[in-house]
Amino acid sequence: MLALFGSIVGLLGSFAPRLIGFFEQKQNHSQEIEMLRVQGEFQMRAIEAGHAAKMQEINASADMASELAAFTAALRPSGIAWVDGFNAFVRPFLTLCFFALYAGVKAAQFVILQQDHSGSAATLLSMWGEEDWAVWAAIVTFWFGNRTFNKERGRG
Helix, strand or coil: CHHHHHHHHHHHHHHHHHHHHHHHHHHHHHHHHHHHHHHHHHHHHHHHHHHHHHHHHHHHHHHHHHHHHHHHHHHCCCCCHHHHHHHHHHHHHHHHHHHHHHHHHHHHHHHHHHCCCCCHHHHHHHHCCHHHHHHHHHHHHHHHHHHHHHHHHCCC
16 A cells, blocks of 8 residues: 555656646746736837827927928018018017107106106116116117128028
8 A cells, every 4th residue: 555655646746846847837927928018018108109209290390391481471572562561661660669668658657756856867777677678688689680690691
């Protein structure tokens, strides 16, 4: 009986490494499948991000082309003298209107500040702040800086 029991234990003992190997292989396959799934998801996200970036680039390029076409068309003379004259008149006229309005506001501010009799020099100094310098610099740079750049490019 002991011989039979020894034979059965020996037979089961020979299957034990195969049984353990089967479970190890099953575990390894599960891990590989999970790794492949995670890698696939990562690659899909990378493809989607690349696609989104490419679409943004295409949209930005299309926007630039559209604006360039609009500016090119706007800068081209129409051939009708009064229309071209009006187009050339609009920006300087609006700038002069702004200066007139700005001068009016500053004059009104001067009158209001003079009512406390603090003196003209002190009133003038208190009226002209950092924001006024910024507005002045922006307008002057817009008009005269544009001429400088056009001259450097050979268009002025």
